[in-house]
Amino acid sequence: MTTEEFKRDILRLQARLQRTAESIIGDPDSAADAVQETVITLWEQRATIKSQGMEKLSLTIVKRRSIDLLRKQKPTIPIDTESLMLAEPPQDDLEERYRLARKLVDQLPQRQRNAILMKYEDGLSVEEIEKATGMSSTHVYATLSRAYKSLREAIKQYIKEEQG
């Protein structure tokens, strides 16, 4: 397995691994750490891994890593390892919701759309948005408020279209 193939498979599985780890640990950041450790373990074993077995192996490893992390975080609490290992990772419609959100956001005026995407998708703070756009903080807040209103209207419109 080449580096590019490995990267492609890992990025495809990343969201699922993150959800699985989060479902066990409960903390997104710790779950991200577990995923990273899983990736390192998989990298070391990539010579023996086939692309077909990558998903199962990665899920098993991320579960074990998550349980280990959970044990370290909560050493006094008994952990049902078997049930956690057997539990299916939660099904998530994140991709669908994202596509809908992106569709509605793309209908917003450019300034509101940029402000929303910068704040939520890129994870920038208001100060960073100020620096990036050159707007004042009050202007950023006002723009974001107007974007929320527009999104509400867009959702109403979407629901009407769905129902109608």
Add this chain to the structure above:
Amino acid sequence: MNTENEMNEEVRQLLDSLEEHGKNVRRQQELSDLIDRLAEEEKTVAMPRKHRKLTPLWWAMGAAAACLLLWLLVKPNAKQQPEMEQEILVETTKAVDSVKTEVPEVILEAPVAEEELLAAETTNETEKSESGLLRSSLPRNDVQEKHKNETIQEQLLAENTTTEPLESPKPTDTANIGSNHTPIESETPSAVQKPQRRVIRSLNLVCYDCQKNPEFITKPVMEDRTIFGHPQDPHMKNGSLAFEIKRNKTLEQ
């Protein structure tokens, strides 16, 4: 108000999905960087070994190419060298030839001088046969050395027979050689003494050969003993030369 809250909830979920997607994108980026870093680390561990193996090879190839180029550049000039070598060869062959031509003269002269001397003093036939026997029995180098010795011996003999009485102390070998070799003051003592030693040694050799061949010359009688051992034969003072002269003398008588 309820619908407003629902709308707000919808907007919040929508924005959460955006946020979550953004976080996932960033995590994916982190993972991608992590994989790249792992790949680079693996390269940095593995690649230097390859370089270490390859670098000397390239250096060696470069050095070999440089040497080849140098050789190609120098080669046209090297054509002059064989001429020089040829000259040296000619000189050396000349020198060798001169040496070669000198040697046979010595070899040829020896029997002639010997013959003349023996014709004058002794019977030729017995002498020739004996010397022929001796020559055939010795190896080639010994024969040459023998001839040299004989020539020196003959020269000394000639001097002795003409000027000196038999038993008288010798003008000595060194003196005889001194007539041939005039030492220069600047020469070292060892350089001066070297030919003398050679002659003395050669005389001893001849004497040894004479002793080995009882037919050629009779051994001195060593019956009388002193407390110091065997008395030194008076003829031995002059080595084989004395024997030769004594023998010649007896034959003459």
